[in-house]
Amino acid sequence: MLFRPTLRHTARTYRWQCTRTNSTFVKPSQFGQPLHPSHPHLVKDGELTPGIHADEYESRRRALMEGLPPNSLVICAAAKVKYMSGRTYKFRQGSDFLYLSGLLEPSAAFLLRSSPSTPRGYTYSIFHHFHTPSQALWDGPRTNDITLHDLFGADDVCPIDELPRALKKALRDADYVYVDQPQETRRTRKSGSAWKALLEHLAPASLADAKADLLSALSDLGARSGKIRPLAPEVGRLRAIKSPAEQKIMRAAADVSAHAHTKTMRFAQPGMSEHVLAAHFEYLCAREWSQRPAYVPVVASGPNALTIHYTANDQLIREDELVLIDAGCELDGYASDITRTFPASGRFTPAQAELYSAVLAAQKRLVSLSNASAGYSLYQLHTESVHLLADELRAIGFNLDRSSVGLMAELYPHFVGHPVGIDLHESSHFDRDAPLKPGMVITIEPGIYVPPRPHYPKHFHNIGIRIEDEVLVGETYPTVLSVNAPKEVADVEGACTGALGLEPL
Ligand SMILES: [Mn+2]
DSSP states (O other): OOEEESOTTSSOOOOEEEOOTTSSOOSSOSSSSOOTTTOTTTSOTTEEETTEEHHHHHHHHHHHHHTSOSSEEEEEEOOOOOEETTEEOOOOOOHHHHHHHOOOOSSOEEEEEEOTTSTTSEEEEEEEOOOOHHHHHHHOOOOOHHHHHHTTOOSEEEEGGGHHHHHHHHHHHOSEEEOOOTTOOHHHHHHTHHHHHHHHHHOTTOOHHHHHHHHHHHHHHHHSTTOEEOSHHHHHHHHTSOOHHHHHHHHHHHHHHHHHHHHHHHHOOTTOBHHHHHHHHHHHHHHTTOOEESSOOEEEEGGGGGSTTOOOOOSBOOTTOEEEEEEOEEETTEEOOEEEEEETTSSOOHHHHHHHHHHHHHHHHHHHTOBGGGTOBHHHHHHHHHHHHHHHHHHTTOOOOTTOHHHHHHHSOSOSOOBOSSSSOOOTTOOTTSBOOTTOEEEEOOEEEOOSOTTSOGGGTTOEEEOBEEEEOBSSSOEETTTTSOOSHHHHHHHHHTTTSOOOO
């Protein structure tokens, strides 16, 4: 069989496309997600999602259970389908659910129970909804029980309607319960309605009797203080360190985004609207198999770049402005996050080049510190970024005395970076004060945004520049996953003007 890599601009070959259309694969698919028999061009034999083998999902669950106290129960539910104007959004699985199961369907939940007497040390029960023939006619197939057992590794597979009863029994036997309640507020915590919301979420079709039973069991358990604990911090600890397979997918995601950035630099012209660049970027990523943008792209021309999360993307780009694009795709479950700032006309003006080089010098220094042996925490890297940027700005004529913390907060109002992975910001359970560890992936994204105020040099007014790379932390050196997006002045100008051999489209 003949294959060719679809990422032709890189030495790496991640995604292979079958060039013969009559090869052996099953159509229509019998599954609720791409799997090897139906999608051999995406998912290899033994993988549950592209690039991640069933064994890796198994080892994630085992690592989770080994880190919990004896006799623990884990409850995890699939994300809900979201609606807009009566029709569904493209479904995105809950991040922890995906990380632990590899299952991409809604209306599903799983239980993990400590079980020292079994070979794995835990039992794994999947509850899901199998489509009736008429549901399958409208919405396509769902993965069958045999596949969930044999390939996904479940000990038992049951209809989702049976979850309340199974939970009631499991809750009675467990000493600790790890579960995330949906959107708990002070009010719902007091009234106990958070449990009701959880139940609705877990078992929308269950019987009222079973719900009442389950609610009472949950509140009994809640009364034994400290027995119910949030699951997200436990999974977050595991997710913070990326496996070799995850690193490979994240490199591929960053490559797709990096090429889209490069080609969008070539495509951009003064007179275009910002949204056309956003559309072009998203099109290029989708062509490379990205399932969705990891976030709404920022395409900010000229002074719009001073708004950090500018996503209106609806103004026209002027001659001699800089364009700041903060955009990244999601590929096979992993986000990418890259920012580049380039001249709309293809060449930096002297003032733009001077400020750009200042940010770039600081950014490169910060990247070089992103390794475990340097001993920095993310918070210490941020402090360092403030000092580095202030030094660079002083050197090009900014009047910042040593104590001018307030001015730096105005010129650089955001944090240096964040962990990235299945979620764009994997920050909620990430300790910013702990030293960086090998296998973490973080962004390094210093920026300078100069408001038109008299104490800043006039030729820098209204310029906003951010340069953001994704960095894989190593023991002694960092690996820049977004290395294929140009950032040196000459390379950026080369990408814009076609000197790198790129066609506008
Ligand atoms: Mn970012």
